[in-house]
Amino acid sequence: MNKNYITTPIYYVNGEAHIGHAYTTFIADTLARHSRLLGNETYFLTGTDEHGQKIEESAKKQNKPTQEFADEISATFKNLWDEFDISYDQFIRTTDTSHKIGVQAAFEKMVANGDIYKDFYEGNYCVSCETFFPESQLMDGGCCPDCGRVTTIIKEESYFFRLSKYEKPLMEYYEAHKDFILPKSRRNEVMSFVRSGLHDLSVTRTSFSWGISVPESLNDPKHVMYVWLDALMNYVTALGYGMDEVKMDFWPANVQLVGKDILRFHAIYWPAFLMSLGLPLPKHIGAHGWWTRDGEKMSKSKGNVVDPREVAKHYGAENFRYFMMREVPFGQDGDFSQRALIDRMNSDLSNDLGNLLNRIIGMSEKYSDFAIDSVNVAQYHQKELHDADTILATLEGYFDELQIHRYLEELWKIFTIGNKAIEEHAPWVKVKEGRLNEALATVALVANLLAKASIMLHSVMPKTTATIADALGFEITTASYKALITDKGLLAPFVIKKIPPLFPRVEEPLMQEAPKAMIEEEPKKEVALKTEDKKVSTVPSEGLITIDQFFQTALKIGTVLEAQEVPKSSKLLKLQVDLGEEVPRQIIAGIREYYSAESLIGTQVCVVANLKPAKLMGMLSEGMLLAAKDSEGLSLIRPEKPRFSGSSIG
Numbered sequence: 190m191n192k193n194y195i196t197t198p199i200y201y202v203n204g205e206a207h208i209g210h211a212y213t214t215f216i217a218d219t220l221a222r223h224s225r226l227l228g229n230e231t232y233f234l235t236g237t238d239e240h241g242q243k244i245e246e247s248a249k250k251q252n253k254p255t256q257e258f259a260d261e262i263s264a265t266f267k268n269l270w271d272e273f274d275i276s277y278d279q280f281i282r283t284t285d286t287s288h289k290i291g292v293q294a295a296f297e298k299m300v301a302n303g304d305i306y307k308d309f310y311e312g313n314y315c316v317s318c319e320t321f322f323p324e325s326q327l328m329d330g331g332c333c334p335d336c337g338r339v340t341t342i343i344k345e346e347s348y349f350f351r352l353s354k355y356e357k358p359l360m361e362y363y364e365a366h367k368d369f370i371l372p373k374s375r376r377n378e379v380m381s382f383v384r385s386g387l388h389d390l391s392v393t394r395t396s397f398s399w400g401i402s403v404p405e406s407l408n409d410p411k412h413v414m415y416v417w418l419d420a421l422m423n424y425v426t427a428l429g430y431g432m433d434e435v436k437m438d439f440w441p442a443n444v445q446l447v448g449k450d451i452l453r454f455h456a457i458y459w460p461a462f463l464m465s466l467g468l469p470l471p472k473h474i475g476a477h478g479w480w481t482r483d484g485e486k487m488s489k490s491k492g493n494v495v496d497p498r499e500v501a502k503h504y505g506a507e508n509f510r511y512f513m514m515r516e517v518p519f520g521q522d523g524d525f526s527q528r529a530l531i532d533r534m535n536s537d538l539s540n541d542l543g544n545l546l547n548r549i550i551g552m553s554e555k556y557s558d559f560a561i562d563s564v565n566v567a568q569y570h571q572k573e574l575h576d577a578d579t580i581l582a583t584l585e586g587y588f589d590e591l592q593i594h595r596y597l598e599e600l601w602k603i604f605t606i607g608n609k610a611i612e613e614h615a616p617w618v619k620v621k622e623g624r625l626n627e628a629l630a631t632v633a634l635v636a637n638l639l640a641k642a643s644i645m646l647h648s649v650m651p652k653t654t655a656t657i658a659d660a661l662g663f664e665i666t667t668a669s670y671k672a673l674i675t676d677k678g679l680l681a682p683f684v685i686k687k688i689p690p691l692f693p694r695v696e697e698p699l700m701q702e703a704p705k706a707m708i709e710e711e712p713k714k715e716v717a718l719k720t721e722d723k724k725v726s727t728v729p730s731e732g733l734i735t736i737d738q739f740f741q742t743a744l745k746i747g748t749v750l751e752a753q754e755v756p757k758s759s760k761l762l763k764l765q766v767d768l769g770e771e772v773p774r775q776i777i778a779g780i781r782e783y784y785s786a787e788s789l790i791g792t793q794v795c796v797v798a799n800l801k802p803a804k805l806m807g808m809l810s811e812g813m814l815l816a817a818k819d820s821e822g823l824s825l826i827r828p829e830k831p832r833f834s835g836s837s838i839g
């Protein structure tokens with residue numbers, strides 16, 4: 190039996206969970222349930238990240254002792270997952286004593302093997318991101334390049350982790366394990382980041398105390414551990430690392446899910462820490478995209494944060510979960526809107542799945558008093574069975590690549606086969622013609638298709654599919670998976686249960702949108718400038734655009750994956766550019782006179798990403814590179830430091 194360990198990030202306790210956190214947790218739960226269904230020994234970990242200055246400050250703002258504050262918010266996460274029936278095996282908290290002991294043991298080991306040394310750190314620190322940034326990376330006015338907040342200069346004694354030592358081993362690892370980072374398109378951006386050079390990492394702080402202190406053996410009690418070192422270690426302390434080690438045989442994890450915002454920590458720091466500890470690396474780090482609401486970033490001040498409980502209350506927890514899994518390709522950004530959810534529910538769940546179930550309940554009631562027997566299915570429906578079993582056999586591959594949306598898309602073809610069989614074989618005509626056996630064979634075929642599809646949909650919609658299975662007289666278990674999916678078997682004779690429609694159509698949005706008056710607009714930067722600035726503008730007044738007009742152009746950082754000369758053209762190069770999307774973009778650029786194809790591979794460029802695709806010499810071009818040209822020639826515009834592919838410019 191395989192051991193299969195699946196993790197989510199541990200979420201900060203400085204705010205309550207929203208649909209972004211729910212998304213990661215839904216995917217992890219889906220993977221864990223699927224793994225169990227296959228009969229694997231599975232361990233699913235989630236939890237909360239409770240240390241660091243940010244939490245300390247949030248607690249202070251609410252006038253609460255930090256531990257009490259952390260207890261309260263941590264409980265809201267745990268309760269939410271319980272309400273959503275998330276099948277976690279452990280909910281870890283970084284304030285757990287066993288976690289502290291494990292982290293200290295790891296630190297001690299890193300000191301012992303020479304990977305941690307003491308020095309001074311002076312730098313600009315972003316409290317919100319719990320990260321130091323070199324001067325060169327700061328945005329105007331000393332702001333954090335990730336979140337835009339003002340950073341503070343901190344000079345302090347610090348212990349450092351020799352991250353630089355792991356630059357080469359990490360690169361070798363990425364080279365040798367092409368599916369370590371999923372989706373694969375994200376691998377390049379991690380590699381170019383590492384290639385640009387890794388600095389040793391400051392892993393302790395003396396500026397605050399809400400954290401795990403360094404091991405007593407160092408006799409340096411004012412140092413507490415950097416929150417990311419503390420947090421990342423949760424994945425092994427949960428298994429008993431540095432303590433009883435009882436569950437360490439689940440390590441290495443099969444899949445560690447994260448949002449793209451924290452991929453760098455999981456694909457660079459975490460593997461380096463593991464190498465230092467002599468532990469194997471996880472098999473996959475899966476980084477998913479970012480959810481927005483109605484096209485905007487969710488933020489409390491805008492009042493547009495989507496509460497997963499609200500969505501579940503109005504639309505059903507599993508319908509919501511299906512929507513999130515199906516709507517967005519893994520790795521890409523997604524937008525939550527009630528319209529998109531309603532459309533998905535009506536078309537996929539009501540029309541395709543729900544109707545099919547209702548139809549066979551209705552027909553079996555009329556023609557056989559609910560009795561269903563698979564005995565003649567193979568005789569009349571060889572082709573449909575074969576087609577369905579072929580599709581079902583390909584599904585596992587999508588799970589392995591975390592392409593759950595594709596998995597579901599393929600799975601839905603089973604319902605198309607079922608609906609088509611009913612249309613083509615028209616059981617009601619056969620009954621009139623006295624060919625009852627044939628009619629019942631079609632009904633039984635569809636019952637079998639629904640049974641097989643329910644098994645495969647189980648990990649995404651556990652309760653709904655259990656209800657369908659119950660109506661179809663069987664239970665979804667590892668044994669039925671083997672019988673109906675692996676061995677391509679059929680259901681034993683049974684009596685179908687009449688159940689009310691599972692997916693009534695939704696006509697109107699069911700959730701109240703936040704009234705406009707409640708939405709506090711964030712102060713607009715231009716306004717602030719106008720009031721403070723006494724300088725008379727020398728910008729020509731003709732042809733000016735507003736900031737909104739500027740932002741209509743989507744400018745993004747791209748990484749050039751491939752570059753080729755275009756035959757018969759002295760000007761054009763054909764590039765494949767990674768913009769953080771599922772598939773790289775093809776861009777035909779008129780830069781051959783200034784750049785060789787070879788010199789561009791692996792470099793970063795700035796791309797106009799929402800330009801209407803055009804054909805150049807018969808080849809599709811899906812974007813444009815930014816470049817500056819003068820009498821000296823042409824120069825591509827590039828980011829000063831490597832940025833993740835798909836990062837917005839502006």
Ligand code: ME8
Binds near residue numbers: 487
């Ligand atoms: O980063 N869209 O915790 P965190 C999609 N404690 N996913 C989202 C999202 C959105 N809009 N917002 C949040 C931390 N997420 C650290 C992790 S792990 C050792 C330490 C999800 O509370 C997504 O998974 O900020 C993202 O990576 C995570 O929540 C960040 O959670």
